[in-house]
Amino acid sequence: MLTAHDLACVRGDRTLFSGIEFSLAPGEWLHVQGENGAGKTSLLRILASLSPPAAGEIRWHGRSIRELGADYRAQLIFLGHHGAVKEEFSPLENLLFAAHLDEVPLCRQEAQAALAAFGLRGREDLPVRFLSAGQKRRALLARLAVRRACLWILDEPFTALDVKAVAMLSALIERHLAQGGIVVLTSHQSMPLPKGKALSL
Amino acid sequence: MLTAHDLACVRGDRTLFSGIEFSLAPGEWLHVQGENGAGKTSLLRILASLSPPAAGEIRWHGRSIRELGADYRAQLIFLGHHGAVKEEFSPLENLLFAAHLDEVPLCRQEAQAALAAFGLRGREDLPVRFLSAGQKRRALLARLAVRRACLWILDEPFTALDVKAVAMLSALIERHLAQGGIVVLTSHQSMPLPKGKALSL
Amino acid sequence: MNALLSVIRRDLLLALRRKGDALTVLFFFVIVTSLFPLGIGPEANLLRKIAPGILWVAALLATMLGLGRLFAPDHADGTLEQMALSPSPFGLLVMGKIIAHWLTTGMPLVALAPFLGLLFDLPADALFLLTLTLLIGTPLLSLIGAIGAALTLGLRGGGVLLSLLVLPLYVPALIFGAGAVEAQIVGLDASGHLSLLAALLALAVFFAPWAATVALRIALE
Amino acid sequence: MNALLSVIRRDLLLALRRKGDALTVLFFFVIVTSLFPLGIGPEANLLRKIAPGILWVAALLATMLGLGRLFAPDHADGTLEQMALSPSPFGLLVMGKIIAHWLTTGMPLVALAPFLGLLFDLPADALFLLTLTLLIGTPLLSLIGAIGAALTLGLRGGGVLLSLLVLPLYVPALIFGAGAVEAQIVGLDASGHLSLLAALLALAVFFAPWAATVALRIALE
Amino acid sequence: MQWESPAAFFAMGGYALYVWGSFGMAAVAMIVEPLLVGRRRRDILRRLRRERLAEELDEKP
Amino acid sequence: MSNRLINWFKYASPQSFYPLAGRMIPWFWGLAAIAFAVGLYIGFFVAPTDFQQGEGYRIIFIHVPASWMSMFIYCVMAFWAGLGLALNTRLSSMMAQALAPTGALMAFLSLWTGAFWGKPMWGTWWVWDARLTSELILFFLYLGFIALTSAIDEPRRADKAGAILALVGVFNVPIIYFSVQWWNTLHQGASVSLTRAPSMAMTMLLGMLVMAFAFWMYSIAVALMRVRAIILEREAHTDWVKQLPEVQGAR
């Protein structure tokens, strides 16, 4: 249960948004919409507790995320514009390290299977630097399939993906929702997803 | 008139594509399609004479682009995944410098108008570093409106753009085509453009 | 604890993957040291006198150059963000990165120093002491440097700003480190210098990772 | 020609925008110079003897640190690609970047050197000669450095690899530059050193921009 | 009073360069600094006034 | 958080401090002017000629106050910065940033006047003495603080990063001072040690203290002026700034 109360964000001397309210129960997802520069990325970073809001509060199951700290962070996964994949490492190594960081036990076979599911079979051992734009995104997204986190915060997850990969990712998100997960995402494209809440900035 | 004969591209020990043939007359555009990693970006870089093909030849009005060299480069504009905008400079400064580089006379008013047309009014003087993902792309694309080049090579020009910006860019491309320009682009999304040639990798 | 080890392992692997990257810090150390005889002239006595100072300054500059790579790549590709969001304590991960930095930068310097000392014709006991001071001193340099690297993260021209911030803080390490060797060469007792150096290290082990972590969280906002 | 001036103007503006970035290269120069007495000890006679060498090495290191910023930012954000595709000759644009680099890095060093010489208690005529050698030497450093910066562009750990490539090429400049001042301090004629330094500069002006341009084209492939 | 003449005062017993060099630099620095701060304040005030005028113009149609 | 603390926060808000500072500034300028006049009079016309250093010693009347202030201001700056980091009060971070340039100026004056003193007394502009070296490093620490805070555009981030640097520095200043002193005494090379007049004449001491007071008042006055400018810059978008008479007033 994620709730936001009266959130505001200020950048420079511009107020990007204020008075944002929403609440998401398990199985619900939120589509953050808005023009370029409306403040979607900024909102997502605030929800991920990476930067503090200028005003307002975010609650997770009724408790403020500032108090929860690490307990909250352990339950979320945030994938942003950046890759968070090392260009020198292969997708496999990247995934294994991410699992370590997340304190998830993951063996090579499982990791390889996850990558194959994301269409990277045969590229598991090629340094990410050589991958195409879309393949890089896939290597990143493979983490979604591995880590057990309840709250997914995804910033434009569909960029650079081809049609097949978009379908795959949508299916993954649907399954996560069906299992009682919560998803917050931004996207300029229309998505093949069950109806969710929408928030316009 | 851009023609490609029997182009091939090899990366590592993988042949991405070979035997690519196409020709584009003024007013025509080519949609390069393919899955993630099919070699679209690689093809575009070859067309922009940034990297040499493994085999085959590209001709511009009948003459090989290797011979033409600077004469060919003067007539094309290539916008890739990277920004080519300086994060320290404001969009205005970036555009003015790009115009200098292109040896196009451009005064502040014109530049400001071009940026305003791309929805950056009020952000002309903010360093690009502070802009949102979509605004960065817009600052980059503003160059299309300023530079007179016959051949446009655009790698996923629609990423990160919101609906309004997509429509604007499409209109710009259409106008360019109507004036006898040639466009080569890649995109995973469907585009509101008049029918063009398609090339599947 | 597991996460700490995994960060260290990853960073070591990364250093290995970026072929010869750690090696080039070493070469930098060697080249700076050997530039001085070229700039100053070949008088053996003079060179012997200034050898400890030069080796220490070279080690310091080499460490400093490596600092740019401590957090910046992880910041640029978003890994640092993910570390901050990880369930493992962020401070521990930062500590892991600092340790890995020392293992790939400081330790090779320590191993190489005695050989470079030979070039300046230092006596055996001075060589030993030089190595010992560097062994205590280079972790100190890495720890202090981590604060500077974290503070300048993501800033334009960070590399040079970093040196501006960090070099003044390196002064005590330099003075005690080079001072110990020089004291011994002129026949004085070096243990005072050494224990002060060790005390500084103990202080830094406690405070530097904490300060670096706070600075990193700020940089990520 | 127009394009050359526009590149220079842009890079100067950029240096201005990155507040105090050129300034921090200067501070680095100052700090490195003042680290040596700290490592070596405060004996005035000894320090006076090694001063030209130290100042030259410090200038060399400061220039080298600034090299990382010569092409890398333009490469990372794609500007270099656009320059290569520009109708103006690429070599001219590269030359513009090198000139701007010297104006923001080398020239301030030259202006500051006499004051730092004072810290080492150098006599007035030695100060003058030191400044003169740096005035000839720093453009040389920028030119040679540009080749190295172009060659290492986009390589991982490029910063340190760069120093590895460039430092050996800097050695002749260092020897003639510092040598001239030392010769004069001990009462010998310095003009031989000076003319050799000038000859090197003339050579570099012709070849370095060309080599850097070729290297850049390769890096862009 | 220990100075025989103004000239003796300015000569400072042969230390004129050093004494007046020090006091001069101190005086210059301590006059220039407040002036710079004052300019900073004037700049920001000018900006604020301009913004206020712009806002007023915006409000009036 | 207790009520008292919140109350305190209210008084420490830029909004209520801005007019208060405005009222205090003239007083400090006045005190500084009086103290400068008295101090300079004592320094030049009352204090006798030094039997060793002749008239050259009169540099002491600015050198020592500048040196003291440079060290004192650093501590105060670190205090405010640390307070800003711990309690997240905007005003104290602004105070820290307002103090830094003045502190750097004092360090610079100490170096400059020291060099101008050293040349006639020691025959050289500079020696690598403990005091001198640590003052130089203090100057660098100031410059580092200023460079870092001005390199960060987001004010909140600049405050926090600056605070960490200032705190690390304030721990290091004594370490640096003692390390340099020890380094120097061990070598005892050709360097000249500071020659102090064995018993300073009462009038000299008095003049020095009055000048130190003048420097102190000056620093406070300038820092307050600067903090007011910083407040205006940072709070430009708030209503209370827009309502200020100097903003509303004559065009």
Ligand code: HEM
């Ligand atoms: C660049 C050169 C110099 C620097 C950076 C410098 C720095 C300092 C500093 C930091 C202090 C305050 C330290 C304290 O009170 O413990 C100080 C005090 C003092 N300095 Fe200097 N100094 C320099 C040159 C000189 C010279 C050349 C003389 C005289 C020949 C001198 C005489 C004094 C005296 C008399 C004091 C007051 C000592 C006391 O109150 O205990 N200084 N100086």
Ligand SMILES: Nc1ncnc2c1ncn2[C@@H]1O[C@H](COP(=O)(O)OP(=O)(O)OP(=O)(O)O)[C@@H](O)[C@H]1O
């Ligand atoms: N050294 C190498 N060894 C093997 N394969 C390589 C090597 N370097 C690149 N590749 C492959 O070459 C392809 C490069 O594709 P390119 O970037 O042109 O794809 P793209 O069509 O633009 O894809 P996207 O839609 O994801 O942007 C990728 O499939 C990549 O895996």
Ligand SMILES: Nc1ncnc2c1ncn2[C@@H]1O[C@H](COP(=O)(O)OP(=O)(O)OP(=O)(O)O)[C@@H](O)[C@H]1O
């Ligand atoms: N210092 C500043 N001064 C003024 N405006 C700023 C400053 N920093 C950031 N901004 C503005 O804040 C906004 C940041 O938006 P954000 O990145 O959250 O947008 P977004 O909704 O994710 O957009 P996109 O769809 O393009 O990714 C931008 O409009 C940017 O112009």
Ligand SMILES: [Mg+2]
């Ligand atoms: Mg965004």
Ligand SMILES: [Mg+2]
């Ligand atoms: Mg691509």
